[in-house]
Amino acid sequence: MADVAEKERRILVAVDEGEESMHALSWCLKNVVVSQNSKDTLILLYAKPPRAVYTPLDGTGYLFSSDILSAMEKYSGEVAGCVMEKAKKMCRDLLPQQDVKVETIVEGGDPRDVICQMVEHLRADVLVMGSHGYGVIKRAFLGSVSNHCAQNVKCPVLIVKKPKTNDGK
């Protein structure tokens, strides 16, 4: 890491409710982020499902009441808050010197679009993410978010897989 002390780096980590993204964050904190006398900024990004996902009329013809929609929206916000708290705690635990600036962003939308857009918007120097990213259910529909991002963003992409454990993850 020859000249890392002289330059400011914006490290964007895509986090979600899955263990894999927390493992990616942990690996990044241990292997990429410089903790002492650092000019690194760590940006934690959570992509919240867009409102459009909660269509009032579902496939079976049921109409969701505004109460249910509002409850779903509240739940979604709570998940985002919970994920961010967990991620920030990991940063505090693994970077005790607290020289690193940590920022959080919650953005609504398809995670593939949100991540690619934020990499560009924030001019990130590196994108860090789990290999699947963004939840078991969503990735069944969307395919691999990390694959999409690796092909579409211009900055270096670090894809971290969670080692296999007994629970089959």
Place this chain on the structure above:
Amino acid sequence: MADVAEKERRILVAVDEGEESMHALSWCLKNVVVSQNSKDTLILLYAKPPRAVYTPLDGTGYLFSSDILSAMEKYSGEVAGCVMEKAKKMCRDLLPQQDVKVETIVEGGDPRDVICQMVEHLRADVLVMGSHGYGVIKRAFLGSVSNHCAQNVKCPVLIVKKPKTNDGK
């Protein structure tokens, strides 16, 4: 990089004759490798086309003489040597302290297989590569090597794209 000083890391960088892999190596040296008091080992891996690529009988029915085959083999070895020299020079230039162990491996075979096998065999902690990898001609036939490796190796994968320049790369 909280506890990086205590652990030994094996950083495998896949290099080839393209500028993109040299850019990936450079990024890795500046952003991942710890240069001072380091327990990092940097392993430069070059996958040489297998002998089978030089089939004696080509598609047009021409038979390659043993002289041509031997010349091709020699050329392939020279390219490998040239790539490794360039990569090692970059390591010397960017890691002047020389605390980092640098090893080189040249292995014959399809780069996709060679890289995935070496990651496992060497128990690499991270794989670093350009986004295409392994030459303009070969990738036209093989598809994206980095994509294949990102999906198949178990360790974290860092994919580094070369910023666009005027020559359209």
